[in-house]
Amino acid sequence: MASVMNEMIRSEAASIGSLLPQELYYNRELSWLAFNRRVLAEAARPEYPLLERVRFLSISGSNLDEFMMIRVAGLAGQVRRGISKLSIEGRTPSQQLSAIREATEELQMEQQHVWRELHGLLAKEHIHVADEGRIDTEARNWLKDYFLDHLLPVLTPQAIDPAHPFPFVANQGLGVLFHLTRISDGEQVVEMILIPSALPRFVRVPGGEDATYISIERLICRFADLLFPGFRIEGDGAFRVLRDSDIELEEEAEDLVRYFRTAIQRRRRGRVIQLEIEEDFDPVAEVLLREQLGLSDAQVIKTNGMIGVEGLADIAEEDRPDLKFDPYSPRYPERIMEHDGDCFAAIGEKDIVIHHPYESFEVVVDFVRQAANDPDVVAIKQTLYRAGKQSAIINALIAAAEAGKSVTAVVELKARFDEEQNLLWANQLERAGVQVIYGFVDWKTHAKVSMVVRREGNRYRTYCHFGTGNYHPVTTRIYTDLSFFTADPRFGRDAAKLFNFVTGYVEPHGLEQLVVSPIDMRNELYRNIDREIANQQAGRPAAIWAKLNSLTDKGVIDKLYEAGQAGVNISLVVRGICCLKTGIPGISDTIEVKSIIGRFLEHSRIWAFANGYRLPSPRARVFISSADAMSRNLDRRVEAMVPIRNRTVHDQILQQVLLANLLDTEQSWILQDDGSYIRADSTDRPFNLHNYFMTNPSLSGRGQALVEDAVPRLALRKGAQV
Known part of the structure; x- marks a missing residue:
């Protein structure tokens, strides 16, 4: 009776065609930013080793840099060219940019909040990332010698005035502007130091029981008097520039090698897409910097902490095994x-x-x-x-x-x-x-x-x-x-x-x-989903499990919605972008989506279709693939999808790898109906898939020598092993 009632409710629910785009899909770019917030959240996990938390903060920074240089730059280019193509949920490029900029400002503020917390925790562990106040006399003397011997010879002060054109700042370029007064005549001058990319982002003071680091820009500011003798320093400020880094392939590019050699050079000189400056940046220098960079459509971020948090990867390499994950050595099959x-x-x-x-x-x-x-x-x-x-x-x-x-x-x-x-x-x-x-x-x-x-x-x-x-x-x-x-x-x-x-x-x-895109992969996925719909309608077991990096293709999402309308149970592990909405009555209320973020980056792509049997089943149709469920992968890339028919291999991928992802509670985030993600509840029999695979040998590659060393079997009952 209950199943009949469910079908009646489902038949009366809204159809895909009756809903507006914003009711059916999430914005791709905002979904990506939500993913990067989950990465940043790993930096705030107190149970993680401290330097691993610093590493996650750095990763969130480098992720955001690439997002700005490619995705945001692309949208800004569409706005400039008057392109009004709507996103999957119906926003114009300018509407997307407005929402993105608000979200990125919030994300960068959260990065600084996390950094302030980690900065204090590092100090308690005798790792000091120095500000202007924490350098003792011995360290200061060493740093002065380092500056004179290693930095002064490679740094080039450049005056900013009509006689000296504003120097080019490369993509991801880091620099410092100084507002100076010449003591001899009171003349005010603005000078720029562009920091060569070959220099380390942080300099570590050797010796001592504590590790002390100072950022390269702070070190330059500290000893600026050695760079500018005869001047009084009125103010300074560090800045960082991101530029449009996408390479658009032109149709007339007949020689790819020659084209890309030229395009790589153009990338370094792309339009400025973001300027990041310190909050206490000297106001005179700031006005000049904004004017000279041409920031008509660029985002300006004033940071009340550290600019360029991706550079913290250097700190994460500090030789403190006690503050890192236990070393792991992969097994040879x-x-x-x-x-x-x-x-x-x-x-x-x-x-x-x-x-x-x-x-x-x-x-x-x-x-x-x-x-x-x-x-x-x-x-x-x-x-x-x-x-x-x-x-x-x-x-x-x-x-x-x-x-x-x-x-x-x-x-x-x-x-x-x-x-x-x-x-x-x-x-x-x-x-x-x-x-x-x-x-x-x-x-x-x-x-x-x-x-x-x-x-x-x-x-x-x-x-x-x-x-x-x-x-x-x-x-x-x-x-x-x-x-x-x-x-x-x-x-x-x-x-x-x-x-x-x-x-x-x-x-x-x-x-x-093999199934190959862009030839037939899309159609093969559709055929398998349609088979599950037919099985559901015929009263046979029907289900879809999938593990992907991203799910953005409208056609695939709509096909999954069709399956959801039919009542097919669908469990998706989508690490990054997901434009599919869960919880739409009668359309996606049988679809669950989770994202796993942890020690390792989940990257494998797997599809499993019940094929008329209850998952996980030896008769399920299982595929591994190089492709995500994105239009670019299905329509504009050569990809391979491999059916798994060998029984042992099939068992490992479906009943170990894919099932472990579905069972994980300790590293999982569950997509909510409003588009937010919350951590999975791991209080009832917690399960960590990374720990599971680090401590258990594989099935397929074990060999006869380990035949009696049974691998713990996973059961679909949440968190259970039998």
Whole structure:
């Protein structure tokens, strides 16, 4: 009877078409700012080690910088060009900018509040970030010598007057303005010091039981009399500039390499989007700075604390293990070790999934290294979106090419803020003999695929790696991602077609396993959601579980709303932006959304569809993907979605990885019907998924040696293990 009543209520509820956009969707940019507030909230958690809290504060600062340089700059550009395209919830660019600026000011005020708290706690732990008052005589003498020996030779005072044009301040540039009076004639002068980016943001005073830091801008102000002999210092002020850093690809850009080399230079000189200044900035210098920077549509933030909180990452590196998370060393997969480190032997036996960072990314590197050194390997094909500055993958590809193997690398030049590094890698790879491909002009190649063709007897066998994350040595230690290895010939044939699509524009037809965007991923997601709707209507079990970084695509959201209208239970783990609204009667009241923020950054993308069976079920349809549910991923990027059919791998991803995310209480935030997020209630049997995976070996990669060491099984009952 209750189910019948629910269906009657649902049928009478509002339809999607009868509601206004603002009743159906959250604004993308404001949702992102809500995500960064959750990151900042980690800096305020008293149970976290102190330096880790400082690190979270720094991350919230660098996140906000990128948001301003890309998203806010893009909206400001639309306003300037008179573009009135509405956002998903119906706001114009100018309306969005107004709401964003109010929210960012609040967020930056909260950052300073958190910093003041952390500043005091650091002092109690004998780590002092000095203001003007806390420098003893010994430290002052050392700092003066440091200033004379290391800073004075590289600093260049620049007078600001008609004879000296206002100097260019680079993106993320930090500087100090001084208001001076020449003692000899009383002439007033404004001088600028631009702080070279090569200098450290904080200088640490050596020796002593306490650690004492002073910011580079405060150090310059402290010894400004040595820079300006013969002048009286009337006032000063530090400032920081953010510029428009988006690179728009022009249609006539036929040579991508040449275009991006030029575009990177233009980025450094983009329009000012934000000026951050100290609250007690000298008023004369401030007027001049505002005039000269041309701040017609820029946001000006007056900070009553520290400017550029992202720089606190330097403090977080202080050598105090007692104030950091306990060190964690990833496990190397036992399955590979049982085959004496032979990746091909282990993968050839059966499919493997590796769960990073709990299991070492070194196995992915070893996969390529082994291919480079194996005389039976004839070809390697590899996508490279972000590879970092010290890349073992790049070195392995170079070694393979120098060994005479056929090596193809798809290097994505359009990977934001990695364009310059990727150009350098491409140059080195080409010099070694690697065939470097830059992919499509209009689309980014975001799929994470490595493919090795090996001669075995009188046949060739293809081994593949499909990942949800980048081939990047730093992010692989802090991002949770999945690496799927297989020698299934169907995946091998599909991978070859995927590479032919990117390198030769040959659209893949007849794919046996892979789902590729922008070809068919959207339709495949829709088909699976429609199947759940049909199962619900037929009285069979129906449910959708998904883990994503962002959910912003209107088509996917509307399709999930259709499923919600039908009564399908939907559980979503969306770490960052979520434009879907929960709690809309008859539309999304069966949809739950949570965000997980913790020691590791949740990055893997997973979809699970009940397929007529109660989740979690061995018969559920499970996919891992490089793509988020965003229009750019589904329509303007080359992405791969991988169906998981191997029973062991299926079990690990669905009944361990995805279920643990749903069960987590200690790092989870629950999306409320009004768009706010509240921390999950962890008082009843708390569960921390990061701790769980750090203390339990994986299922797929365990091997026979650990067969009796049972992994605690997770149950859907909240927080329970059976």
